[in-house]
Amino acid sequence: MSWIDVGSIDQIPVRGARILKTAVGCVALFRTSEAEVFATSDRCPHKGGPLSDGIVHGKSVTCPLHNWVFSLETGEAQGADEGQIATYPVRVENGRIIIDGTQLAKRTAA
Secondary structure (H helix, E strand, C coil): CCEEEEEEEHCCCCCEEEEECCEEEEEEEEECCCEEEEEEECCCCCCCCCCCEEEEECCEEEEECCCCCCCCCCCCEECCCCCCCCCCCCEECCCCEEEEEHHHHCCCCC
């Protein structure tokens, strides 16, 4: 893994998100009320809604368009919905957000 410092945890509001533009598209960095950080794709697979505009609750995010709920840990849709979003390895060290750049550099064919 190739870890990259992408900023301070304080740059993400509690129960909020921030966008990181990468070669694989926009990645949403989410901060929970427990000061945990998760990284996922920013697009809902249902209608492409921006998950970074969604509501963070526990270790989940709710899509702002149609209320689909995704686990920030696994990316799996919860409840009756089916689908999954990409997740990326991320951690917090000394108040800094560190993300695995190896996965973010992989561009897939459209």
